[in-house]
Amino acid sequence: MNTKTLYDKLWDRHVVRCAEDGTCLLYIDRQLVHEVTSPQAFEGLRLAGRQPWRTGANLAVPDHNVPTTDRSEGISDPLSKLQVDTLDANCADFGITEFSMNDIRQGIVHIIGPEQGITLPGMTIVCGDSHTSTHGALGSLAFGIGTSEVEHALATQCLNQKKAKNMLVSVDGKVGAGITAKDIMLAIIGEIGTAGGTGYVIEYGGEAIRDLTMEGRMTVCNMSIEAGARAGLIAVDEKTIEYVKGRPFAPKDDLWEHAVAVWQTLHSDPDAHYDRKVHLDATKIQPQVTWGTSPEMVVPISGRVPDPAGEPDPVKRKGMQDALNYMGLEAGTPMTEIYPDTVFIGSCTNARIGDLRAAAAIVKGHKIADNIKRALVVPGSGLVRKQAEEEGLDEIFRQAGFEWRQPGCSMCLGMNDDRLSPKERCASTSNRNFEGRQGPGGRTHLVSPAMAAAAAITGHFVDVRTLED
Amino acid sequence: MEAFTKLNGLVAPLDRSNVDTDAIIPKQFLKSIKRTGFGPNLFDEWRYLDYGEPGKDCSGRPLNTDFVLNQPRYQGAQILLARENFGCGSSREHAPWALLDYGFQAVIAPSFADIFANNCSKNGILPVVLDVDVVERLFGEVATTPGYRLDVDLEKQQVTTPGGETFRFEIDEFQKQCLLQGLDEISLTLQHADEIKAFEERRREEEPWLF
Numbered sequence: 001m002n003t004k005t006l007y008d009k010l011w012d013r014h015v016v017r018c019a020e021d022g023t024c025l026l027y028i029d030r031q032l033v034h035e036v037t038s039p040q041a042f043e044g045l046r047l048a049g050r051q052p053w054r055t056g057a058n059l060a061v062p063d064h065n066v067p068t069t070d071r072s073e074g075i076s077d078p079l080s081k082l083q084v085d086t087l088d089a090n091c092a093d094f095g096i097t098e099f100s101m102n103d104i105r106q107g108i109v110h111i112i113g114p115e116q117g118i119t120l121p122g123m124t125i126v127c128g129d130s131h132t133s134t135h136g137a138l139g140s141l142a143f144g145i146g147t148s149e150v151e152h153a154l155a156t157q158c159l160n161q162k163k164a165k166n167m168l169v170s171v172d173g174k175v176g177a178g179i180t181a182k183d184i185m186l187a188i189i190g191e192i193g194t195a196g197g198t199g200y201v202i203e204y205g206g207e208a209i210r211d212l213t214m215e216g217r218m219t220v221c222n223m224s225i226e227a228g229a230r231a232g233l234i235a236v237d238e239k240t241i242e243y244v245k246g247r248p249f250a251p252k253d254d255l256w257e258h259a260v261a262v263w264q265t266l267h268s269d270p271d272a273h274y275d276r277k278v279h280l281d282a283t284k285i286q287p288q289v290t291w292g293t294s295p296e297m298v299v300p301i302s303g304r305v306p307d308p309a310g311e312p313d314p315v316k317r318k319g320m321q322d323a324l325n326y327m328g329l330e331a332g333t334p335m336t337e338i339y340p341d342t343v344f345i346g347s348c349t350n351a352r353i354g355d356l357r358a359a360a361a362i363v364k365g366h367k368i369a370d371n372i373k374r375a376l377v378v379p380g381s382g383l384v385r386k387q388a389e390e391e392g393l394d395e396i397f398r399q400a401g402f403e404w405r406q407p408g409c410s411m412c413l414g415m416n417d418d419r420l421s422p423k424e425r426c427a428s429t430s431n432r433n434f435e436g437r438q439g440p441g442g443r444t445h446l447v448s449p450a451m452a453a454a455a456a457i458t459g460h461f462v463d464v465r466t467l468e469d
Numbered sequence: 470m471e472a473f474t475k476l477n478g479l480v481a482p483l484d485r486s487n488v489d490t491d492a493i494i495p496k497q498f499l500k501s502i503k504r505t506g507f508g509p510n511l512f513d514e515w516r517y518l519d520y521g522e523p524g525k526d527c528s529g530r531p532l533n534t535d536f537v538l539n540q541p542r543y544q545g546a547q548i549l550l551a552r553e554n555f556g557c558g559s560s561r562e563h564a565p566w567a568l569l570d571y572g573f574q575a576v577i578a579p580s581f582a583d584i585f586a587n588n589c590s591k592n593g594i595l596p597v598v599l600d601v602d603v604v605e606r607l608f609g610e611v612a613t614t615p616g617y618r619l620d621v622d623l624e625k626q627q628v629t630t631p632g633g634e635t636f637r638f639e640i641d642e643f644q645k646q647c648l649l650q651g652l653d654e655i656s657l658t659l660q661h662a663d664e665i666k667a668f669e670e671r672r673r674e675e676e677p678w679l680f
Contacts, residue, residue, distance in 0.1 A: 023643035039502035079500035130560040146562035146588035195554040251678035
C-alpha cells in the first residue's frame with residue numbers, strides 16, 4: 001500500500017536510520033529553545049565537552065519567566081533573572097541566535113516561530129515544551145521533548161523515536177457564527193478525553209478546520225497535548241503558503257518557488273490509512289467552558305456543572321468530586337451563573353493578533369464588571385503587541401479596565417509575577433486548568449478570547465453570541 | 470544515567486487519575502538551573518499546607534497529614550502506584566527529576582502520558598504499565614498490607630507480588646536496553662555521525678531552504 005498520511009510523509013523523509021525494533025533516528029530540522037528547560041541541557045553539553053551539531057538549526061527566546069510589566073528595570077525575581085541570564089550566556093557561548101527580552105521580536109516561543117517564518121511546512125521541529133504541537137498547523141511535525149532530549153537534539157540534530165499511530169479528527173460541516181478554534185478544540189478534547197490521543201499523532205481535517213485561519217489552526221494544534229497527542233497536524237493549503245510568504249526567515253525568490261512546490265505535496269493521500277478516525281459535527285459545537293481541573297472537564301455554555309453521582313466509573317467519579325471541591329463549585333450550577341474575578345487573555349494558545357481583535361470587538365465601549373478584580377491582556381509577541389497598538393486595540397482594552405502587558409507566557413503558568421491567589425477564579429484563554437497551574441489554589445476556566453472578554457464585561461460566563469452591542 | 474535492573478521496593482499508592490506534571494513539581498521550582506534538589510518539593514501543593522518557594526527549608530513546613538507520602542507507613546517508598554494518564558501535561562523533565570530525587574525508581578500505572586514516560590526512561594526511572602484491573606488489585610493489597618513491597622525485574626519484564634503472583638509488562642526494547650545498561654544515548658547516536666552527515670547532504674539538495 002503506497003498511500004500515506006501527512007504524518008507518514010513527514011516521518012519518512014526525516015528518518016536517518018532504523019533499528020530492528022523500530023526505534024528510528026529522526027532528523028530534527030529546527031529546535032526552539034527557552035530558558036526553563038534548557039539550562040541543564042547546555043550544562044550537559046559542557047560537561048561532555050560537546051558542541052551543538054548545527055547551531056543554525058536552533059533559535060532561543062526567553063518567555064516563561066519574563067515580566068509582563070515595565071522591563072526597563074530588568075527582572076526583579078533573582079531566580080527568574082538567573083534563568084534568563086543563563087539562557088543569554090548559553091546562547092552567546094554556543095553561538096545560538098536569541099531574541100532576547102528587549103528585542104521587539106521576543107515573545108512566546110510558539111508564537112514567534114510561525115510569525116518569523118522560523119517554522120516552515122515540512123519541517124521536524126522540537127522544543128522543550130509540550131505546546132510545540134502548535135507548529136503542526138503549518139504542516140510540520142512538531143512535538144515537545146524533555147531536557148535530556150533537548151541536549152540530545154543539540155548534540156546530534158536527531159532524536160531516537162518510535163513512530164506513533166495515525167489519528168484523524170475530522171470536524172465536518174461549518175461551525176455557527178461566533179464559534180472559534182478554541183471552542184472546536186475544547187469540544188474535541190471533551191469528545192476524546194485528555195488521554196484520547198496518547199500514542200497518536202492527530203491530524204485535523206474536515207471543512208471546519210479548512211475554514212479556520214492559520215492562527216485558528218495554531219490554536220487547535222496547540223492543544224493536541226491536552227488530548228494526549230504529542231503532535232497535531234493540518235495539511236498544507238493555499239492559506240498555509242500565503243501565511244508563510246514574506247516572513248523574515250522564509251525562503252525567497254527561486255528558493256521560494258522550489259519550497260512551495262514541495263509544500264504542496266504535504267497532505268494525506270485520499271485513501272490513506274488511519275488507526276483511528278473521529279468525526280465531530282461542526283454545526284453542533286457551542287461556545288465551550290471548562291468546569292474542572294482537566295481540559296476534558298468541559299461543557300457548552302448552555303450546560304451545567306455535571307453531577308459526579310451520574311458517573312458509573314468510581315475512579316472518574318472521585319476525580320470529578322475532587323475537581324468540584326477544588327473549584328468550589330456545586331453540581332448542577334448553570335455555567336452562566338459562575339462568576340470569575342480574574343480574566344486572562346494570553347498564552348501560546350490564544351495571544352495572536354486575531355485573538356486580540358476578537359476580544360477587543362466584544363470589549364469595545366464597555367467596562368469590566370465590578371466583580372472582576374483584574375483583567376490582563378498579554379500579547380504573544382512584541383510584534384503582536386505593536387500591531388495591536390497600531391490598530392488601537394490597546395486603547396479599547398485600557399478604557400474597559402484591562403491591563404495591557406508586555407509579551408510572555410505570563411499567567412498561563414505564573415512563573416513570573418502574574419498568578420492567581422488561592423480560590424481566585426479566572427476566565428482564561430490558556431490551555432490548562434490543572435490544580436495550581438495559574439497559581440496555588442487558583443481556579444481556572446478555559447475559554448476562547450471572545451468568551452473571556454464577554455465574561456469580563458458581564459462578570460459571569462455568558463454565551464458571547466447572545467450579547468448585544 | 471544510573472542503570473535500572475531490579476528493584477524490591479516499598480509501594481506508595483497515589484489514588485488519582487490524570488496526575489499532571491504541574492502537580493508533580495509546581496512551576497516555581499522550575500526556576501532552578503540544576504537537575505537535582507527537587508525531591509523535597511515533589512507534589513509540593515498536596516504535601517504541605519503552606520505555599521512552597523524555591524530555597525525555602527522544607528523541614529519545618531506544615532505537612533498535609535492526609536497526603537499519602539506523609540503517612541509513616543509509606544516513608545522510604547521507592548515504587549509509586551498510580552492511576553491512568555499519569556504525568557500528563559507539561560513536558561518538564563523536572564517531574565522525573567523530582568521523583569528520583571525523592572527516592573522513587575519505578576512508577577506503576579495503567580497508562581502514562583507519552584512525554585513523561587519518555588523522560589522517566591532517560592533518568593533511570595522505570596515506567597511500568599499494568600492492566601487497569603491489576604492496578605486496581607494492587608491498590609487494594611497496598612491498602613490492606615502495611616509494608617507492602619513489590620519486586621520489579623526489568624530484564625524479565627515482570628512485577629512480582631509478596632504472594633508470588635507475577636505480572637508481565639511491556640516496554641520498548643531500546644528503552645529497556647538504555648535502562649538496563651544506563652547508556653549515554655548521545656554517545657550511541659554519535660556512533661552514527663557519518664550517516665547523519667550523509668542524510669544532511671541529501672536533504673540539503675532536496676530542500677536547501679532548511680539549511
